Amino acid sequence: MPDLELRKFATVVEEIYHEGGPPAGEPLLRAAALAVIRNPFAGRYEPEIQWFMEKLKPLGLDMAQRLAKAVGGAERVEGYGKGALIGAAGELEHGALWHAPGGYAMREVLGGAKAIVPSSKKVGSVGTRLDVPVTHINASYVRSHFDAMEVGMNDAPRADEMLLVLVMTTGARIHARAGGLAAAEITGEDGLR
Known part of the structure; x- marks a missing residue:
């Protein structure tokens, strides 16, 4: 990754067969790509930070491509989300820099998905866990x-x-039965319904 100090990368794939109900014929795959990079703003307040989003774009694209491959191809993907954990010497706003590079990379790899990519971010210490929300891609x-x-x-x-x-x-x-709009009923006009 140009101009990024990447320390570590991981891809995690969960295969979910059931949640207490009958086993599915094919498991739900839930996958995450995680990248640990140096925060160039750590330890100080920097008023101009938007330039870093451009530096994150190649990383976002690489991660999205790896994820699509990990689940068997972009055509299999139905849900997505993104998140950022910022070390204690940083600030929450540094995590907001991941919104565009991460979200647009997934949309590109998935062929122009329409729904907003949900996200979460927080400041934390070593070992902090993050719940990354997921919604339908369209x-x-x-x-x-x-x-x-x-x-x-x-x-x-x-x-x-x-x-x-x-x-x-x-x-x-895996055992979705809470009603609401079904994937087969998507009109695909606004990213919401």
């Missing part, structure tokens, strides 16, 4: 795809680091 109101994936690394983020995350899933929650 309609945020598809209730069966409301989900989350807990992520983290035992040695990150250090005080001067960021742990950046992308998540993709291959379908609805």
Whole structure:
């Protein structure tokens, strides 16, 4: 990654067969790509930080490509989300810099998904966990795809680091039956329904 100090990268894939009900014929795949990088703003307040989003774009694209491959291809992806954990010497706003590079990278890899990519971010210490929200890639109101994936690394983020995350899933929650808009009913016009 040009101009990024990458310390560590991981891809995690969960195969979910059931949540206490009957086993699914094919498991739901829930996958996360995690990258630990140095936070260039750690330890100080920097008024101009938007330039760093441009530096994060190649990382976002690489992570999105790895994730799509990990779940068997972009055509299998139905849900997505993103998140950022900022080390204690940083600030929450540094995590907001991941919104565009992470979200647009997934949309590009998935062929122009329409729904906003949900996200979470927080400042934390080494070993902090983050729940990354997930929604359907083309309609945020598809209730069966409301989900989350807990992520983290035992040695990150250090005080001067960021742990950046992308998540993709291959379908609805394994025993989804809470009603609401179904994936088959998506009109695909506004990213919501």
